[in-house]
Amino acid sequence: ATPTALLVGTGRGAQLGILIKGPEILERTRRVDTVVLDKTGTITQGRMALTDVLLPGAPPADAQTEPRTDAPAAGAQVAGARVDDARREALRLAAAVERQAEHPIGAAVVAAWDELAAAAPQVTGVGQDGVQIGSDEVYDFSAVAGRGVVGVVRTAHSGLQMGRRVLVGRPTWLAEQGVDTAALTDGFAAAEADGATAVMVAWDGRARATLVVRDPLKDTSRDAVDDLRALGLRPVLLTGDNEGAAQAVAREVGITEVVAQVLPEDKVDAVRRLQEQGRQVAMVGDGVNDAAALATADLGLAMGTGTDVAIEAADVTLVRGDLRSAAQAIRLSRRTLRIIQ
Ligand code: ADP
Ligand code: MG
Numbered sequence: 001a002t003p004t005a006l007l008v009g010t011g012r013g014a015q016l017g018i019l020i021k022g023p024e025i026l027e028r029t030r031r032v033d034t035v036v037l038d039k040t041g042t043i044t045q046g047r048m049a050l051t052d053v054l055l056p057g058a059p060p061a062d063a064q065t066e067p068r069t070d071a072p073a074a075g076a077q078v079a080g081a082r083v084d085d086a087r088r089e090a091l092r093l094a095a096a097v098e099r100q101a102e103h104p105i106g107a108a109v110v111a112a113w114d115e116l117a118a119a120a121p122q123v124t125g126v127g128q129d130g131v132q133i134g135s136d137e138v139y140d141f142s143a144v145a146g147r148g149v150v151g152v153v154r155t156a157h158s159g160l161q162m163g164r165r166v167l168v169g170r171p172t173w174l175a176e177q178g179v180d181t182a183a184l185t186d187g188f189a190a191a192e193a194d195g196a197t198a199v200m201v202a203w204d205g206r207a208r209a210t211l212v213v214r215d216p217l218k219d220t221s222r223d224a225v226d227d228l229r230a231l232g233l234r235p236v237l238l239t240g241d242n243e244g245a246a247q248a249v250a251r252e253v254g255i256t257e258v259v260a261q262v263l264p265e266d267k268v269d270a271v272r273r274l275q276e277q278g279r280q281v282a283m284v285g286d287g288v289n290d291a292a293a294l295a296t297a298d299l300g301l302a303m304g305t306g307t308d309v310a311i312e313a314a315d316v317t318l319v320r321g322d323l324r325s326a327a328q329a330i331r332l333s334r335r336t337l338r339i340i341q
Contacts, residue, residue: 009336017319038285050112052212056183090209107322195248227327263288
């Protein structure tokens with residue numbers, strides 16, 4: 001192949017916001033017949049919003065709703081009042097831990113709590129549950145990829161220091177940590193079946209609330225999947241998220257091949273399995289959890305809006321974070337190679 005034509009191809013790519021690491025990469029796209037698409041941050045905006053906080057045995061309520069100022073004090077025999085306080089506490093503790101993390105789910109939880117805290121009635125720095133505003137401090141934080149986060153939250157509570165080990169994440173992971181999730185499993189399953197993403201927050205060995213988040217599609221994802229199909233490529237959705245959320249997104253963008261609930265370390269295997277079937281795989285992703293799969297794919301494309309790790313692992317960076325650029329990149333390399341031949 002003429003290096004000059006390849007260089008022209010990469011130059012044209014740069015104009016389109018498609019950064020190709022080396023001219024030789026264009027040749028690799030020749031036989032790509034399958035495009036594996038990460039869900040969160042690739043097809044969806046990766047900006048989740050909290051839509052519900054579900055409690056054991058309580059009906060869903062809008063988490064964004066300000067606690068009723070006319071509600072009886074905490075501890076009163078009115079279910080509604082206890083429910084509001086319990087939601088507040090679950091959200092507050094989850095947000096304290098998630099604030100240390102970098103995950104779209106955590107960002108949604110933190111944003112919801114910050115909004116609630118700003119709107120809630122306060123008496124000189126003490127919240128309605130007796131907690132000193134802004135007094136939560138987190139120790140021993142750790143984030144476990146594809147599972148959740150954990151940390152010890154110390155709170156100044158009516159003069160006392162209370163420390164609680166708070167976990168936020170997948171129920172299966174919480175159960176592995178000895179947490180009893182039984183009281184929340186029905187609501188959790190219902191939220192997932194409805195296409196949402198849900199995590200549980202737990203402390204003192206018991207799951208306390210299910211936090212329900214939703215992540216809107218990017219405007220261009222549907223068109224992008226159409227473009228990829230028009231190029232003769234088979235789109236596959238690959239995600240660590242649950243089957244319900246994965247299927248809901250797949251349906252909306254018109255993908256029928258879905259691999260859900262894949263742990264970060266298993267994304268590579270999912271790509272390999274497709275390769276073993278004789279498929280030439282391009283992978284588009286944005287997360288730390290996508291990096292190994294991007295490197296393993298025959299062609300790795302990273303969203304420029306994604307993590308540095310993903311960008312480093314990929315062959316191509318889609319600067320605009322627009323999935324339509326993936327189709328453009330493949331079209332461009334095919335054209336460039338046609339000129340060369
Ligand atoms: P995706 O493949 O869609 O980008 P991830 O692999 O990042 O998803 O996450 C998969 C699952 O792991 C999430 O749906 C959630 O259940 C759990 N999880 C990961 N990080 C967190 C976190 N910071 N807080 C709560 N749950 C988390
Ligand atoms: Mg992602």
